[in-house]
Amino acid sequence: MSSIRSSAGTYNCLLQPDLKLMLAEGDEVGLQQFCEVLNPIIVAEVVEGLEPADTWRLLSSTSIDRQAEIFESIEPTQQIELISAVDRKHLSQLVEAMSADDRIDLLEHMDEEQLEALLPLMAQAERDEIRRMLSYPDNSAGSIMTTEYASLPENISISDALGRLRKQAPDSETIYYVFVVDEGRHLHGVITLRELILARPNALLADVMRRDVIAANVVDDREEAARMIARFDLIALPVLDEEQRLVGIITHDDVLDVVQEEAAEDAYRQSAIQPLEHGYLSTPLLTIAWKRGIWLLVLSVMALGTATVMRLFGKAEQDENWLDWFLPLVLASGGNTGSQSATLVIRAMSMNLLSKQDRVRMAVRELATGMILGTFLGLFAWAALQIMFGRDWMQAGVVSLTIALVVTMGTVTGSLLPMFFESLGMDPAIMSNPLIASLSDIVGVVIYFSVAILLL
Numbered sequence: 001m002s003s004i005r006s007s008a009g010t011y012n013c014l015l016q017p018d019l020k021l022m023l024a025e026g027d028e029v030g031l032q033q034f035c036e037v038l039n040p041i042i043v044a045e046v047v048e049g050l051e052p053a054d055t056w057r058l059l060s061s062t063s064i065d066r067q068a069e070i071f072e073s074i075e076p077t078q079q080i081e082l083i084s085a086v087d088r089k090h091l092s093q094l095v096e097a098m099s100a101d102d103r104i105d106l107l108e109h110m111d112e113e114q115l116e117a118l119l120p121l122m123a124q125a126e127r128d129e130i131r132r133m134l135s136y137p138d139n140s141a142g143s144i145m146t147t148e149y150a151s152l153p154e155n156i157s158i159s160d161a162l163g164r165l166r167k168q169a170p171d172s173e174t175i176y177y178v179f180v181v182d183e184g185r186h187l188h189g190v191i192t193l194r195e196l197i198l199a200r201p202n203a204l205l206a207d208v209m210r211r212d213v214i215a216a217n218v219v220d221d222r223e224e225a226a227r228m229i230a231r232f233d234l235i236a237l238p239v240l241d242e243e244q245r246l247v248g249i250i251t252h253d254d255v256l257d258v259v260q261e262e263a264a265e266d267a268y269r270q271s272a273i274q275p276l277e278h279g280y281l282s283t284p285l286l287t288i289a290w291k292r293g294i295w296l297l298v299l300s301v302m303a304l305g306t307a308t309v310m311r312l313f314g315k316a317e318q319d320e321n322w323l324d325w326f327l328p329l330v331l332a333s334g335g336n337t338g339s340q341s342a343t344l345v346i347r348a349m350s351m352n353l354l355s356k357q358d359r360v361r362m363a364v365r366e367l368a369t370g371m372i373l374g375t376f377l378g379l380f381a382w383a384a385l386q387i388m389f390g391r392d393w394m395q396a397g398v399v400s401l402t403i404a405l406v407v408t409m410g411t412v413t414g415s416l417l418p419m420f421f422e423s424l425g426m427d428p429a430i431m432s433n434p435l436i437a438s439l440s441d442i443v444g445v446v447i448y449f450s451v452a453i454l455l456l
Helices: 009-025 028-038 040-046 051-060 062-070 074-084 088-097 101-108 111-122 124-133 156-171 193-198 221-232 254-271 285-314 314-319 321-352 356-389 393-423 432-456
Strands: 149-152 174-181 187-192 238-240 247-252
Touching: 009 040, 009 187, 009 285, 028 051, 040 254, 062 088, 062 193, 074 088, 074 111, 088 101, 088 111, 088 193, 124 254, 149 247, 149 254, 156 174, 156 193, 174 193, 174 247, 187 193, 193 321, 221 238, 221 247, 221 254, 221 393, 238 432, 247 254, 285 314, 285 432, 314 356, 321 356, 321 393, 321 432, 356 393, 393 432
Parallel strands: 149 174
Antiparallel strands: 174 187, 238 247
């Protein structure tokens, strides 16, 4: 897959000088061996940074099938640069040779004009399949599946099945799972290659196949499909359309890509950054500034809210100016516990399908945890303020009570807000740690000075 990379820059530094020398000398034999001896992923890493013309000179030295293997492993941004520097006929042959899922990944990154110029050069069957694959919603199971799978009818013998499977193998992404379908491609069962080999040759496929097949629908979320593969330890997951017809499979390597992409998106969002579509160095500087700046603007507005609240309590702050000393302690306690709760809840939500009862249990547990943590930290602050700062028991009580309340509030906020966002159909990771901290700051200031006014 295009996202699979070897150790960053290792092969690039070692082999690219030799490659450039072969290109300069016009060593066609050396270029061909370079493509055919090395792993396609390594070749893809080595050509990173080369001019498109040099990359195409290298690829043209080998067969179209090998070109497709190498091209599939090149980063998407470089793929787009390359397709702009090659003639349409060569590109159409290359796209037809690519595996179905990698082909769709490439075409999704192309603009409408490039796509419409390319499709007429391809066979009608290929065009129809491409348009059907592109019609599936983004981030759906249909958008990451491949149509290159092995299938057999159920009313044949095992020996006949092995013979037919041997013919299908070159055009299938995996033959370890063989799906049993009828003439309308409705899925009836599945059998593994191991089970086929061990079965009696004269037995019927219908008698040895498994009928309880785990499958996804084309419109299911791709994360849900990935969880199904992980949960049931599958190598491939069949994908069905609305009429229960087999239209493709999702393989384990596709799932690895999904998991990596989703983990990266969650990491970005939890740091208050809009996810990057491509690598950091491949993303324009202004795009990075925008994706970071929009969230920083939101956080700045929330910080102004904190300042506004503090201004409202200005008189209490002037009368008891020592309160300012411990404001960072109060705000940090609430923000940190809220971020902890949000991280735990978002992680649990991403790993499991939580029922309504499970969510209630999580919220109750976080409330109880917040009360325990708040009580402990409050008592610690009460003692520390008297011993280290010479505050009397009432002044220390203001800070300790505030910390207890803010920590409890932080755990509840951090646990409930991600659930609320998910109920709206939004990614719960949007409730990032900086956003939780900013919300906690506003509420923390209100609680702090309100407690001070009541007790002092």
